[in-house]
Amino acid sequence: GEDVEQSLFLSVREGDSSVINCTYTDSSSTYLYWYKQEPGAGLQLLTYIFSNMDMKQDQRLTVLLNKKDKHLSLRIADTQTGDSAIYFCAGVYGGATNKLIFGTGTLLAVQP
Amino acid sequence: GAVVSQHPSRVICKSGTSVKIECRSLDFQATTMFWYRQFPKQSLMLMATSNEGSKATYEQGVEKDKFLINHASLTLSTLTVTSAHPEDSSFYICSASGATTGELFFGEGSRLTVL
Numbered sequence: 001g002e003d004v005e006q007s008l009f010l011s012v013r014e015g016d017s018s019v020i021n022c023t024y025t026d027s028s029s030t031y032l033y034w035y036k037q038e039p040g041a042g043l044q045l046l047t048y049i050f051s052n053m054d055m056k057q058d059q060r061l062t063v064l065l066n067k068k069d070k071h072l073s074l075r076i077a078d079t080q081t082g083d084s085a086i087y088f089c090a091g092v093y094g095g096a097t098n099k100l101i102f103g104t105g106t107l108l109a110v111q112p
Numbered sequence: 113g114a115v116v117s118q119h120p121s122r123v124i125c126k127s128g129t130s131v132k133i134e135c136r137s138l139d140f141q142a143t144t145m146f147w148y149r150q151f152p153k154q155s156l157m158l159m160a161t162s163n164e165g166s167k168a169t170y171e172q173g174v175e176k177d178k179f180l181i182n183h184a185s186l187t188l189s190t191l192t193v194t195s196a197h198p199e200d201s202s203f204y205i206c207s208a209s210g211a212t213t214g215e216l217f218f219g220e221g222s223r224l225t226v227l
């Protein structure tokens with residue numbers, strides 16, 4: 001089955017770069033996603049990467065995908081206090097259905 | 113962008129009562145909706161896949177008689193937690209998949225507290 005793992009916690013200072021990592025066991029997902037969840041709120045899609053790409057950049061966000069190692073990362077440049085949240089990587093599994101399976105989540109704490 | 117609305121955002125109920133949570137796609141038709149549950153400081157766990165006009169598909173370990181899902185129209189799916197108990201207290205999030213793009217849009221979540 002699918003197993004998507006993330007480190008639990010990351011603390012950075014404002015202005016530094018943050019790198020959130022994700023490892024997965026099932027390579028069948030066509031896209032891999034990063035979501036942000038602020039306290040008590042729903043999910044916000046940040047970005048996604050097609051599985052045949054190695055990198056995608058979207059403003060302050062850079063996604064790196066290493067298919068050989070089954071490793072996905074999200075880099076946030078110039079991290080701001082408003083970036084403090086839980087970040088989830090996710091992949092779509094289950095064949096034709098869009099069954100999104102989430103990673104364990106990483107709590108990003110940005111210190112002023 | 114597409115919007116998915118959940119209601120209520122917060123609900124407190126007594127043990128033994130039933131609670132209904134609605135998930136609506138506001139500006140698109142959602143052929144498929146998903147229900148997730150999130151316990152404090154944990155990830156989202158898929159509970160079931162809801163398809164319009166057919167029975168929901170439940171994930172392993174999720175009691176279908178406990179969590180009733182109805183997807184009666186292309187814009188509305190409901191989750192009813194029957195005979196709720198304190199261990200059902202959780203954050204429930206729905207997502208909806210558009211028929212054309214397949215992109216998933218998430219609701220803001222509903223926090224259920226069972227006393």
